[in-house]
Amino acid sequence: xxxxxxxxxxxxxxxxxxxxxxxxxxxxxxxxxxxxxxxxxxxxxxxxxxxxxxxxxxxxxxxxxxxxxxxxxxxxxxxxxxxxxxxxxxxxxxxxxxxxxxxxxxxxxxxxxxxxxxxxxxxxxxxxxxxxxxxxxxxxxxxxxxxxxxxxxxxxxxxxxxxxxxxxxxxxxxxxxxxxxxxxxxxxxxxxxxxxxxxxxxxxxxxxxxxxxxxxxxxxxxxxxxxxxxxxxxxxxxxxxxxxxxxxxxxxxxxxxxxxxxxxxxxxxxxx
Amino acid sequence: xxxxxxxxxxxxxxxxxxxxxxxxxxxxxxxxxxxxxxxxxxxxxxxxxxxxxxxxxxxxxxxxxxxxxxxxxxxxxxxxxxxxxxxxxxxxxxxxxxxxxxxxxxxxxxxxxxxxxxxxxxxxxxxxxxxxxxxxxxxxxxxxxxxxxxxxxxxxxxxxxxxxxxxxxxxxxxxxxxxxxxxxxxxxxxxxxxxxxxxxxxxxxxxxxxxxxxxxxxxxxxxxxxxxxxxxxxxxxxxxxxxxxxxxxxxxxxxxxxxxxxxxxxxxxxxxxxxxxx
Numbered sequence: 092x093x094x095x096x097x098x099x100x101x102x103x104x105x106x107x108x109x110x111x112x113x114x115x116x117x118x119x120x121x122x123x124x125x126x127x128x129x130x131x132x133x134x135x136x137x138x139x140x141x142x143x144x145x146x147x148x149x150x151x152x153x154x155x156x157x158x159x160x161x162x163x164x165x166x167x168x169x170x171x172x173x174x175x176x177x178x179x180x181x182x183x184x185x186x187x188x189x190x191x192x193x194x195x196x197x198x199x200x201x202x203x204x205x206x207x208x209x210x211x212x213x214x215x216x217x218x219x220x221x222x223x224x225x226x227x228x229x230x231x232x233x234x235x236x237x238x239x240x241x242x243x244x245x246x247x248x249x250x251x252x253x254x255x256x257x258x259x260x261x262x263x264x265x266x267x268x269x270x271x272x273x274x275x276x277x278x279x280x281x282x283x284x285x286x287x288x289x290x291x292x293x294x295x296x297x298x299x300x301x302x303x304x305x306x307x308x309x310x311x312x313x314x315x316x317x318x319x320x321x322x323x324x325x326x327x328x329x330x331x332x333x334x335x336x337x338x339x340x341x342x343x344x345x346x347x348x349x350x351x352x353x354x355x356x357x358x359x360x361x362x363x
Numbered sequence: 364x365x366x367x368x369x370x371x372x373x374x375x376x377x378x379x380x381x382x383x384x385x386x387x388x389x390x391x392x393x394x395x396x397x398x399x400x401x402x403x404x405x406x407x408x409x410x411x412x413x414x415x416x417x418x419x420x421x422x423x424x425x426x427x428x429x430x431x432x433x434x435x436x437x438x439x440x441x442x443x444x445x446x447x448x449x450x451x452x453x454x455x456x457x458x459x460x461x462x463x464x465x466x467x468x469x470x471x472x473x474x475x476x477x478x479x480x481x482x483x484x485x486x487x488x489x490x491x492x493x494x495x496x497x498x499x500x501x502x503x504x505x506x507x508x509x510x511x512x513x514x515x516x517x518x519x520x521x522x523x524x525x526x527x528x529x530x531x532x533x534x535x536x537x538x539x540x541x542x543x544x545x546x547x548x549x550x551x552x553x554x555x556x557x558x559x560x561x562x563x564x565x566x567x568x569x570x571x572x573x574x575x576x577x578x579x580x581x582x583x584x585x586x587x588x589x590x591x592x593x594x595x596x597x598x599x600x601x602x603x604x605x606x607x608x609x610x611x612x613x614x615x616x617x618x619x620x621x622x623x624x625x626x627x628x629x630x631x632x633x634x635x636x637x638x639x640x641x
């Protein structure tokens with residue numbers, strides 16, 4: 092596996108990325124940009140993204156995975172992370188991938204909040220993406236934020252060996268004032284940005300094909316229907332080995348959802 | 364940014380980020396806790412590296428063989444032996460890149476185990492910081508823990524509910540009693556003798572325990588009573604924070620940890636330049 096770790100981007104917004112060189116010459120294989128999720132989910136999905144990148148590179152795609160500003164090995168404090176910044180960073184990474192690979196056909200694959208940011212950023216890409224794969228996207232930012240906050244309270248209750256309801260009432264009576272979730276800063280600005288995400292009302296990006304990979308929740312079917320009703324190409328793949336990204340069981344687990352990766356690789360391969 | 368990518372080891376298969384500042388103190392080595400990649404749980408290794416860079420200390424955070432971005436090692440060595448070899452190669456890399464021949468290794472959980480083993484094998488390591496290293500039963504801590512449990516009304520209420528079949532069993536919280544069973548713990552005498560050997564050689568040691576081992580230790584004095592038959596020559600500092608979890612999930616815990624680390628460095632290695640930033 093030939094990989095090149097490197098820094099890229101503007102000096103005031105330096106990001107870390109790993110470029111996976113394609114292992115075979117496949118002219119029709121698209122370049123693939125992987126878009127991380129947020130916070131703890133990004134740490135828990137790190138290995139899965141590495142495996143996904145390796146599989147895609149093996150199939151002939153050049154792949155770039157990277158850390159947004161304020162995350163991972165990129166510059167910036169966690170408190171500087173923002174959804175607007177994610178969108179900006181995805182576009183910067185896209186340009187970097189095009190430069191490195193010399194390919195114009197590009198597919199983005201994002202997980203969680205990274206899928207949502209990719210959906211929103213894809214509106215700004217010219218030429219249009221060949222494909223956009225959204226793995227368990229945060230379709231409603233409000234619901235996603237609520238899940239993060241509940242997971243944080245649950246984590247704290249487990250540590251204290253106390254009832255979640257009691258810990259919530261005592262320490263998190265007003266969860267909206269909570270400034271952190273699962274080890275990462277949730278600034279008021281970031282919470283406002285996340286709350287504003289609603290993919291069911293957002294403009295549909297011009298990617299030639301969109302795919303949703305998820306646990307089959309109603310809201311994912313709603314988004315797929317909306318995209319399909321607009322006359323756009325959409326595939327909805329049901330995860331058979333879904334991860335609960337913020338559960339304790341996902342921490343320190345080497346579980347790679349192979350069946351889900353099969354679907355993502357096949358979906359991207361279908362663009363060839 | 365003062366950080367750059369480095370690749371080293373056989374075939375450049377080990378990947379890391381070098382954070383170079385101009386201080387003349389020891390260089391810091393950071394690596395994986397468990398299987399979390401080199402940035403650490405909640406990005407702690409990045410935060411530690413950059414915080415200590417602001418105090419004048421350069422660092423390398425990297426992935427051990429087979430973890431994070433690093434490729435697996437050729438078969439033949441056990442994980443522990445390979446980890447020590449990887450840490451040795453990380454120090455070689457730092458010396459070739461920025462110079463300096465003294466190091467402090469910082470490790471959490473299994474990373475703590477690897478840190479102290481590396482220090483035993485490589486005299487260039489002049490200090491180790493062990494976050495939740497091995498902990499051993501202490502009667503005072505066990506008594507405190509028992510009193511806490513006995514007087515926990517909610518705990519009794521939950522037990523009563525379970526016995527009455529009103530509540531389904533829930534996932535057990537991650538404490539050392541559960542998770543550490545998968546982590547081989549050497550006999551107390553062996554760990555104590557190893558620490559004593561390091562102290563004899565002049566290694567400075569800072570141990571920080573959290574609530575992860577609250578059934579074994581709740582106060583620093585318990586550590587020294589547990590190891591009372593050993594002469595650590597005042598080279599070991601201990602802090603215990605039962606209010607924080609194993610990986611410092613809460614931001615208050617992370618801030619406290621960073622503050623403790625820079626305080627220890629500034630006390631034990633005061634020669635570093637103070638005019639450096641990240």
